[in-house]
Amino acid sequence: MKAVRYGLIGLAGLVVLLLAGVAAGYAWLQSAGGRQWLASTIEGAASGPDMTLTLGAIEGGIPFDLTVASAEVADSQGRWLSLQGLHIRLSPGALLARRVSLEALEAARIEVVRAPVGTRPPQPEPADERQSASLLPQLPVGIEVRRLAVDELRLGEALLGEPAVLRIGGDARLERGGGGLDSHLRVDRIDDKPGQAVLAAAFDPARNRLDLDLKASEPEGGVIARTLSIPGLPPVTVTLDGAGPLDDWKGALVAEAQGRGRLTADAAVRRIADGHAVTLTAGGDLPAVLAGSSAALVGPDPALNATVVVAPDGGLALRPVALRAAAGTASLTGTVSADHKRLALTWEAAAGPDSALHGMTSGLSWREGMASGSVEGTLDDLAVALTAVLRxxxxxxxxxxxxxxxxxxLELRSRMDTGKGDVRIGRLALDAAGAKAGAEGQVGGWGQTADLALSLVADDLSKLSALAGRPLGGALSLKGPVRRGATARSRPNCRARRATCPPAPRPMPCWATARR
Incomplete structure (x- = not known):
């Protein structure tokens, strides 16, 4: 009994020491030294080769109700983000329920001068052994923001083509383990060009239900029209509505530029044996919305029809994605693995006698053209094939x-490593009645190095007489290597058979003309 009693006394003493340590740590964080240490620790953890974080004074009750007077984020070209009056109020009781609940996340002013600039290549994402097709991230804790408020968000001209001042408000709740989402966001433009956007989004995995409601509008010269380069910068309105279970979901998008054009799109999701089929049908009157040659290529009646099957593991099957425009038609079919690293895609495109492309090749006439191709394999060993014909x-x-x-x-058969930029060309051939050109070999680093064998064959040089402006005869065959690199040298091997032509006005190398 004494041993038990002494053990309980010792345990109680340990608990008291732990509580005393926590209390002492909490009290120290409220001191000037503790606040300075916390700011330095956060700055060090957030800063890196492409980012430097500088925090101002931290005030209030740390860590549940604090205010950061100012913060600046800079990259190699200087400051691009600044923040003033950040206030965070955290509910301590929610932590016991494995939920991070922010009763308030507020900022008096945020200024984004430009987009950040990185100097390091992006790191590849770690391979995920278990792919998930869930619409929501699988977080170990729930996150709730009861009040989100930014009194003044200033966006620099480098981002949108003109400065803009916005006010943001909203709330959001994301359950742990992807258990649900409920969010509301409102954005108001508060400078001399008022506009607003209101979004409500909710997803309930238990009922498998998705609800979306977006309404946005802006006057002439607004952000949307400027970002899309709509001629005249007209007033723009956008609405998106969708509701229902994902086994039978329907949504509609309507975007209109006043006096310029209108885009409509209908989407649907339905459950099938292979997963969920997502269908999209879009069209509208777009030429007046587009600038320059794009309007002629799209034409007055473009249409997009797509069916994509999402498998339970997140894999995609395109069945197909088809586009019709004034320039021609195009379609894409195939599959994409759940990790997005394995592809098996085929595509086709065609431009007929009435294609809008004819008006853009006025110096060269043609009747019709078509192309088809495929990509298959992993991203580090991708087989690429292309066949194109112009008649x-x-x-x-x-x-x-x-x-x-x-x-x-034109025909191409190659294998490609998209990460390294290495391309192995098994066949590259351009065939016409007057001549045939070909290449095979390897290209490294997206053209940094090359080791190719080129060829040019003309079996009947008389077909080139009118183009050359003088009578030609016989045949021509050119073959030779082309190398690019520190020690690269190239010299073609020239052979001519029964070639006849008048003497050239000046000496020419063997690879430039056939020998008589």
């Missing part, structure tokens, strides 16, 4: 027509 090129040109013939064909 009746320069049909009315007496010089070019014999060279092009009925069609000009």
């Amino acid at each position: 009746d090129v320069a049909a009315g040109d007496a010089a070019l027509s014999p060279v092009a013939g009925p069609e000009v064909r």
